Each structure stands twice: as structure tokens, then as C-alpha cells.
Amino acid sequence: MSQGFALRPETDDDLPFLMSLYASGREEELAAAPWTPEQKNAFLAQQFQAQRHHYRTYMPDCAYDVIERNGAPVGRLYLEATPDMLNLVDIALVAEIRNQGVGHAILVALQEAAIESGRRIVAFVEKFNPALRLYRRLGYTDVSDHDVYLEIEWRPAAAAARPRPRLSS
DSSP states (O other): OOTTEEEEEOOGGGHHHHHHHHHHTTHHHHTTSOOOHHHHHHHHHHHHHHHHHHHHHHOTTOEEEEEEETTEEEEEEEEEEOSSEEEEEEEEEOGGGTTTTHHHHHHHHHHHHHHHHTOEEEEEEETTOTHHHHHHHTTOEEEEEETTEEEEEEOHHHHTTSOOOOOOO
């Protein structure tokens, strides 16, 4: 990554940041819940632990990375690589850097890696996630509908017919 951004494996020391990041992605969803702040925090902590346990149980070979900018954590990228695909398990950014092209740059870098290795990229995205528009612009297509989630993919061969997005310098 560039412009002060880097990836590093997450550690247990990152858990407070990762919990906060997870909670920030659920704020809008929980705003209407008739719960006290304490109830919301307990729910978020339980959901975070359940997600973390699920990922590590079912994707033990996944790379669990923290995205840093100038040494400070600003997101997470969970990527599971297999011989034929890159499974984009999760990508999340702190609110302060959302909608500034960082997610776009990461996805384009993943597409470049997929082209070089001849692998497709797959992801599950919530239907109401605003990032779905970005995936569409980058050429991801639907594979299947799973109620709240869409399974989407991007294939290097399909990209050959479209102009490739480039990272800005």
C-alpha cells in the first residue's frame, strides 16, 4: 500500500481498536433500537466476539490484517487466499477516512493481485451497504442472493473487456 498506508497482522493488542471499528459500522443500524447505551454495548461486544470466533473457526488460513496510516490503525482487511480465489472476508475503515478513495485503492490493489495470480475475488456484501456501489463500479457481479447478503465476484477475464481502474499516484 502507499501514501502512508500499510498492512500488518492483527494482534490481541488490537482488540480494543477492532471492537471500536466493528461498533462504528453498526451505529446506524442500532440507532433505532430501543436499548440503553449499556445494552447496545453489550450486544455489540457479543456480536463482535461471535464474528471473530466464526472467522477464526471457519477460516483459519485467513490473513487478519490491520490497515495502518502513518503507523495508526485505520481499518481491517481480512483476506483468505486459495489457489483459485481471493476471498475478501471483510474490509472496514474508520469513519474519518471513509469515502476518500481508500477502499477503492485497496480493491484496485486486490484486483491487480488477482490479475497477476489468475484468481477471482469473491465477497459477501450486505444489500444495504453503500460500498456495494463501489463494487459494482469496479466490475463485481452477483453470484447468489443470501437474504441480507449478496455473494459477488470479480474475475480477471471479465475485466479484460473493461478499462482497468488505476491507483492514483
